[in-house]
Amino acid sequence: xxxxxxxxxxxxxxxxxxxxxxxxxxxxxxxxxxxxxxxxxxxxxxxxxxxxxxxxxxxxxxxxxxxxxxxxxxxxxxxxxxxxxxxxxxxxxxxxxxxxxxxxxxxxxxxxxxxxxxxxxxxxxxxxxxxxxxxxxxxxxxxxxxxxxxxxxxxxxxxxxxxxxxxxxxxxxxxxxxxxxxxxxxxxxxxxxxxxxxxxxxxxxxxxxxxxxxxxxxxxxxxxxxxxxxxxxxxxxxxxxxxxxxxxxxxxxxxxxxxxxxxxxxxxxxxxxxxxxxxxxxxxxxxxxxxxxxxxxxxxxxxxxxxxxxxxxxxxxxxxxxxxxxxxxxxxxxxxxxxxxxxxxxxxxxxxxxxxxxxxxxxxxxxxxxxxxxxxxxxxxxxxxxxxxxxxxxxxxxxxxxxxxxxxxxxxxxxxxxxxxxxxxxxxxxxxxxxxxxxxxxxxxxxxxxxxxxxxxxxxxxxxxxxxxxxxxxxxxxxxxxxxxxxxxxxxxxxxxxxxxxxxxxxxxxxxxxxxxxxxxxxxxxxxxxxxxxxxxxxxxxxxxxxxxx
Amino acid sequence: xxxxxxxxxxxxxxxxxxxxxxxxxxxxxxxxxxxxxxxxxxxxxxxxxxxxxxxxxxxxxxxxxxxxxxxxxxxxxxxxxxxxxxxxxxxxxxxxxxxxxxxxxxxxxxxxxxxxxxxxxxxxxxxxxxxxxxxxxxxxxxxxxxxxxxxxxxxxxxxxxxxxxxxxxxxxxxxxxxxxxxxxxxxxxxxxxxxxxxxxxxxxxxxxxxxxxxxxxxxxxxxxxxxxxxxxxxxxxxxxxxxxx
Numbered sequence: 001x002x003x004x005x006x007x008x009x010x011x012x013x014x015x016x017x018x019x020x021x022x023x024x025x026x027x028x029x030x031x032x033x034x035x036x037x038x039x040x041x042x043x044x045x046x047x048x049x050x051x052x053x054x055x056x057x058x059x060x061x062x063x064x065x066x067x068x069x070x071x072x073x074x075x076x077x078x079x080x081x082x083x084x085x086x087x088x089x090x091x092x093x094x095x096x097x098x099x100x101x102x103x104x105x106x107x108x109x110x111x112x113x114x115x116x117x118x119x120x121x122x123x124x125x126x127x128x129x130x131x132x133x134x135x136x137x138x139x140x141x142x143x144x145x146x147x148x149x150x151x152x153x154x155x156x157x158x159x160x161x162x163x164x165x166x167x168x169x170x171x172x173x174x175x176x177x178x179x180x181x182x183x184x185x186x187x188x189x190x191x192x193x194x195x196x197x198x199x200x201x202x203x204x205x206x207x208x209x210x211x212x213x214x215x216x217x218x219x220x221x222x223x224x225x226x227x228x229x230x231x232x233x234x235x236x237x238x239x240x241x242x243x244x245x246x247x248x249x250x251x252x253x254x255x256x257x258x259x260x261x262x263x264x265x266x267x268x269x270x271x272x273x274x275x276x277x278x279x280x281x282x283x284x285x286x287x288x289x290x291x292x293x294x295x296x297x298x299x300x301x302x303x304x305x306x307x308x309x310x311x312x313x314x315x316x317x318x319x320x321x322x323x324x325x326x327x328x329x330x331x332x333x334x335x336x337x338x339x340x341x342x343x344x345x346x347x348x349x350x351x352x353x354x355x356x357x358x359x360x361x362x363x364x365x366x367x368x369x370x371x372x373x374x375x376x377x378x379x380x381x382x383x384x385x386x387x388x389x390x391x392x393x394x395x396x397x398x399x400x401x402x403x404x405x406x407x408x409x410x411x412x413x414x415x416x417x418x419x420x421x422x423x424x425x426x427x428x429x430x431x432x433x434x435x436x437x438x439x440x441x442x443x444x445x446x447x448x449x450x451x452x453x454x455x456x457x458x459x460x461x462x463x464x465x466x467x468x469x470x471x472x473x474x475x476x477x478x479x480x481x482x483x484x485x486x487x488x489x490x491x492x493x494x495x496x497x498x499x500x501x502x503x504x505x506x507x508x509x510x511x512x513x514x515x516x517x518x519x520x521x522x523x524x525x526x527x528x529x530x531x532x533x534x535x536x537x538x539x540x541x542x543x544x545x546x547x548x549x550x
Numbered sequence: 551x552x553x554x555x556x557x558x559x560x561x562x563x564x565x566x567x568x569x570x571x572x573x574x575x576x577x578x579x580x581x582x583x584x585x586x587x588x589x590x591x592x593x594x595x596x597x598x599x600x601x602x603x604x605x606x607x608x609x610x611x612x613x614x615x616x617x618x619x620x621x622x623x624x625x626x627x628x629x630x631x632x633x634x635x636x637x638x639x640x641x642x643x644x645x646x647x648x649x650x651x652x653x654x655x656x657x658x659x660x661x662x663x664x665x666x667x668x669x670x671x672x673x674x675x676x677x678x679x680x681x682x683x684x685x686x687x688x689x690x691x692x693x694x695x696x697x698x699x700x701x702x703x704x705x706x707x708x709x710x711x712x713x714x715x716x717x718x719x720x721x722x723x724x725x726x727x728x729x730x731x732x733x734x735x736x737x738x739x740x741x742x743x744x745x746x747x748x749x750x751x752x753x754x755x756x757x758x759x760x761x762x763x764x765x766x767x768x769x770x771x772x773x774x775x776x777x778x779x780x781x782x783x784x785x786x787x788x789x790x791x792x793x794x795x
Contacts, residue, residue, distance in 0.1 A: 081606050085758035088745035089610035091662055102669035110665030191768025226763025236604065236760045346556035348780060350772040352756060353764040386755050390740040399714055399736065400707065401641040402562040405570035407744070408590045409561065410753045411772075411780065445669070475558035 008217040009183040012165040014063055018220025020249035026079035026238055028118065030252035037257050039290050043067045044550050046279045046294035048264040048309060050074075051120020052533040053517035054300030055243030055251065056163070060541025062254035066549055069257045069292055071281050074117030076260035077244065083234035087387045090233040093117065093124045099304060100433040103447035107335050111232075113486050114304065118260055119244030121302065122530055123234050127241070128357045128380060129169045129213040129531040131160050133177030135366050136525035143367045145374040145453065146423050147332075147522040150494050150503035153178060159535035159542075164211075167241035168219060169531070171210020176362035184216045187225065192351035192414040193358035193381045195343075199472025200361065200379075205464075207361045207379070213241035213530070214355055227354045229385065240355070243534075263439050265289065266313040267297050267322055267513060274317055276513045282439050295550040300517040300537075303333050303486035307430040307519065308444040310490065310500075310507075323490070323507040326497045330430035330489050333446065334524045337420030337458040338484035340382055341465045342392060343474025348411040351383035358383075364464065365526050373456035375421040378526040379465060382417045386410065395480035406478070416468060418461040419484065421526045422454045430489055487529050489519040505540050512550075516540050553782045555590075577783040582751050585743075586644050589752035594778035596750045596757040607758045614746050617652040622659040623675070624651075628682045630699035635685060638706045639736060640743045648749055653742035654678075664737065670727045677726060677734045684722035685709060691720070754780060 011018060020029045037043050045061055047054040050072035058068045075092070077083065084090060095114035101107055115121030134153035139146035157178065170184035186209035189197075200207045214225050225239035238245050248258065261284040268277045268291060278293040299306050307330035311321035321329050360380040367374050384392055386407070392415070393406040433445040450458075462479060469477050493499020496508040505520055507513040518533045553560065553575060560575065562568045576588040582595025600608055624632055629651070636650045637643065663674050671677060685698035688709050695701045698709065712718050716729040723731075743749055750757050756764065756777055766774050773779060 080604075084607040084610045085603065085760040086607055086610050086745070088741055089607070094665060096663060096665035098663070098673075099666050100669050101666050106666075106668055108664070108666055114665060188767065191772055194769065226760070227765070227767060228759040228763045230758075230760070237763075344558050344561065348754075348772050349768065350754075350756065350777075353772065354767050386744040386750065386753060387741050390744045391737065394736055394740060396563075397714075398562060398568075399639055400710070401570050401573070402568060404641050404752075405560060405562055407749075408576075408753050409558075410755065411590075412555075412558075447669075476561045476563055478563070 009168040009215070009219055010165065011220065012162060015059065015166050015247065015250050016253065017246050017249040018222055020253055021221040021238060021245060023221045026236060028077070028244060028252065029249050031076065034252055035255045035257050037067065037069050039292050042293040042295060043069050044294070045296045045298060046071065046292050047298045047300055047516070048279060049120065049300035049302065049305070049517065050118045050243070050248070050258055051115060051300060051302060051517065052122050052243055052530055053537040054298065055120070055247045056534045056537035057298055057300065057516045057541045058256045059247040059251040059254070060538060061545050062251050062256045064545035064548070066545070067255065069259055069294070071262045071264050071279060071292065072118050072258060072260045073263040074260065076118050076258065077123070079234060079236055083236050085228060085230045085233065085236065087233060087385050090124070093234055097437055098435065098443050100435065100443065100445040102445060103428065104449040107446060107448045107483050109304070109446070113335070113484060114302070118248065118258055119242045122242035123244060124232050125528070125530055126357045126382070127212040127214050127231050127355055128360065128528040129164070129167060129211050130360070130362070130378070130527040131177060132525045132527050132532050133365055136523055139375060139523050143374045147491070147493070149522050150492055156532070156535050156539060159538040160531065163531060163534045163538055166246050167213040168215065169211045169213050170216040171212065172208040174208065174211065175206070176365060182211055186210050187212065187214065187216050187355070187358070189358045190351065190354040192349040192383055195345055195349065195414050195472050196381050196416045196468060197359050199468040202471040203467060205361055205363050205379070205468065207359045209359055212355060212357050215239050225355065229352045229354060229356065229383065231355045231357070263441070264309055265439065265441060267299070267309065269313070269315050269317055269322070269510070271315065271317050274509070275511060296512045296514070296544070298514045298516045302517045303489040303519040304430055304444045304446060306515060306517055307489045308432065311432050312441055322513065323500050323510060325509055328496070328498070328500045331426045332424035332488040332491050332522065333428050333430055333448070333486065334422055334424055334488045335448065335483040336485045336524060336526065337377070337422055337454065337461070338417055339458060339462045339479065339481045340392065340415055340417035341462065341469055341477060341479045342413045342415040343469035343472060344409065344412050344476040345414060345474060346412070349414050350411050351414050352385055356383045357381070362526070364461065371460055373453045373460065375423070375457070376526060377418045377420040377457060377461040379416065379418055382415050384415060392478060392480045396478040416465045418465055419526045419528065420454065420457045420461055421524060422457070423451055424488055424523060425449070425451060485524070485529050487518040487521040487524045490515045491522045492520050493522065504543055505536070514540060555780050555782065575783065577781055579751065583646055583748045584752040585642055585646065585648050585748050587646065590780045591751065591754035591778050592781055594751060594754055596747050596755065599757060599776050602762045603758045604760050607760065611747060611758065614653070617649045617656065619652060621652065621655045623655045628679070631682050631685055631697055634699040634706055635682070635710070636739055638710050639739050643703070646748065648743050648746040650739055650742045653745070654738050657738065668727065668730050671730050671734070672726060674734050677731050680722045680726055681731050681735055684718065687721045688718060754778070
């Protein structure tokens with residue numbers, strides 16, 4: 001009864017970020033008064049990477065009194081000045097430093113899947129925040145594919161619930177996986193998304209609004225979404241959740257230092273004991289190596305940079321790279337198939353309005369033997385802005401006058417996509433390339449090849465979304481095959497010969513180094529990974545804080 | 551009689567040879583500027599709303615209206631072929647043109663690349679040089695012209711079609727993966743062209759909307775007060791039924 005009288009979402013305990021934000025400015029509050037640790041000052045925890053994993057971990061242990069430094073290679077954003085409502089102008093939000101891509105199906109990086117700067121990739125993610133399903137943790141047992149996690153859904157459930165309140169996530173009651181509700185009511189949806197939903201209904205496919213990490217109403221000092229549609233270009237409103245607004249304000253208030261513009265070169269190891277002593281890093285524009293001493297190190301650089309840093313941390317004691325005695329670092333990197341199909345409709349839909357993520361379905365998430373492949377996919381509405389739409393039209397084979405004709409028709413189109421669970425493969429892996437970056441560190445090479453199960457999944461799911469468009473009455477259809485998201489590369493497991501870290505995310509063979517980002521996932525489900533990365537970091541934070549400061 | 555925009559019969563996939571209709575079915579722009587002054591929204595200019603954009607966004611978008619004309623990345627010898635190639639790729643067959651060449655030159659000179667390089671490809675910057683050299687080689691070897699730029703428009707389009715279909719080989723083309731070279735160039739050309747507010751006018755895109763936001767999500771209407779519906783080239787006075795008897 002009492003709860004029904006409250007408006008909006010009930011906030012979380014133990015995280016004041018929403019109140020620390022300024023109503024009128026977008027800057028991360030507390031930068032001016034932020035604590036500054038000395039390199040020689042042995043902090044409790046040095047985290048590499050201020051993204052979804054690193055930021056949540058920092059906030060959690062800082063609340064338990066730990067002294068924390070986060071090294072972040074990208075900039076300390078000042079969104080009022082640095083972020084723009086513009087596609088091409090958002091180039092610097094992405095990791096656009098060079099990576100080499102190979103394999104039979106090379107994965108395009110950059111704006112597609114890689115962030116850089118305080119807040120990480122969640123600064124430019126679309127905002128979809130689904131949970132993994134319980135089945136995702138046991139795919140080897142259930143379906144004979146992928147890998148079993150050393151933990152189960154129940155180990156993460158409380159952290160999913162906490163993080164959903166912190167973002168907070170808006171959406172309808174969720175019938176799939178482990179059924180649950182969301183703290184914020186669902187957003188109103190655009191006509192472009194409604195058209196898809198009507199098509200799905202005709203085919204008997206269930207769709208629900210959400211789940212998105214975008215406030216639907218005010219939340220502390222965060223204002224309502226204004227439906228401007230530039231979620232992938234960084235939210236200038238503070239409506240979309242990212243660690244920049246959900247965890248780092250509270251972290252700064254609890255004496256975390258974020259040292260931006262600092263590239264981690266290697267984790268330093270005390271050779272006799274095999275313990276980490278800190279992280280050697282380089283400041284932008286300065287060739288002098290510095291060592292931040294720390295009792296504990298957490299690597300949170302995501303699926304490309306985390307393996308790269310571990311491999312670049314080779315030393316006499318770990319000649320093949322840190323945690324790589326069994327040649328497991330960098331293996332089993334996964335992306336999700338993310339084909340998108342667009343349909344043309346008689347009325348102007350103007351899909352650029354409202355957030356790109358709106359309505360989704362997990363009807364096809366688990367294995368159905370009649371489909372002829374293991375595991376499945378999810379369906380989500382999307383809405384590319386003009387440059388994204390041009391890439392979509394190009395992918396259907398159009399250029400010149402034909403491309404201009406389709407582009408002029410932009411306002412009549414609506415778009416729907418899938419996320420396929422592609423299976424982990426040992427040779428889909430990050431290694432070090434010959435080429436070096438401006439810091440003199442070898443860049444990452446990422447090889448990726450699809451398996452037969454992956455190809456069958458992609459083909460089947462593309463037909464399903466195309467059928468939805470036809471059922472919705474689309475007059476013409478254009479398809480682009482692409483990939484999204486990253487997980488794996490430093491996966492958790494039961495032994496050093498099948499993984500890089502244990503169930504507590506600690507590196508095998510190194511007692512005080514943890515991995516805390518999407519690279520720890522042995523499988524990926526068909527869910528966008530952001531929420532799970534945060535939940536895993538929350539779990540690790542609780543584990544580390546349990547016994548007080550190191 | 552003008553076309554009914556609710557019908558899709560102008561779309562290439564639904565037409566013989568996947569060819570679009572001649573651009574004469576489109577109205578000439580009456581307000582603001584579009585590339586070649588054609589478009590579907592003749593009475594719409596996204597720049598009319600520029601005073602409602604936040605300063606950071608306005609600065610970035612307005613800079614595209616004043617791109618420096620001096621090239622820093624491409625050499626003098628490459629410019630004619632580069633210009634002809636970019637014109638064909640996005641069908642800019644007349645003025646006013648979005649300054650695609652200048653925008654790409656600025657990006658490449660600043661080293662603002664996309665963050666990945668295929669293992670079987672050179673650096674994107676080298677790819678551009680190779681593609682331009684390759685286009686000139688094809689023009690000479692197959693069509694007897696000194697350069698790509700010296701070819702007739704139809705010939706240029708035929709060569710680009712072969713590039714798009716990865717049908718070019720020999721000489722410079724053997725030093726890279728042709729299919730990926732096409733993708734490298736087109737990605738950059740499209741990112742430049744559709745970043746320009748003139749192109750937004752052509753396609754009726756509402757543009758930056760911060761701090762104002764969008765409110766009309768449908769279904770009653772998807773038009774904000776400052777947006778205009780699509781239109782074709784019929785004269786509203788001459789086409790009025792009462793004048794037709």
